[in-house]
Amino acid sequence: MDFQTFYEEYKRRASQHDLDYLKKVTSRNLEAREIRHGELVDYSYEESIEGWRQAFDHFQDQDMSWIYTNHSETQLNENTHIAAFWVSIRLNGELLGTSNLFFDTFEKVDGDWQLVRSYIEAGVQNPSI
Secondary structure: OOHHHHHHHHHHHHHOOOHHHHHHHEEEEEEEEEEEOOEEEEEOHHHHHHHHHHHHHHHOOOOEEEEEEEEEEEEEEOOEEEEEEEEEEEEOOEEOOEEEEEEEEEEEEOOEEEEEEEEEEEEEEOOOO
């Protein structure tokens, strides 16, 4: 599968709260960092999956949709791409006041794309949607 096809599926399935899919496409060796209100937090695969689970559970019974706004995609080499994008949330018909800006690195490992690194600036200004 080419990167663009994978990337579109990744966003679609994350929006559908498909935790099994995210477990499959996230590297067990994930290296991740989030900055929220000036505080830096590094986390791993287990913490990432737990964070997804908590977010999915939190919004489970609410009228919520994710809005992906692409910033850029850069091919570093044949098997590595970086995608930069915002994720905004529409809750009960209203756009929340801030978004998260992601810089995710995906690598093709044994023929399959995996999220291997993630850097997130949380609670930033919404992009123009």
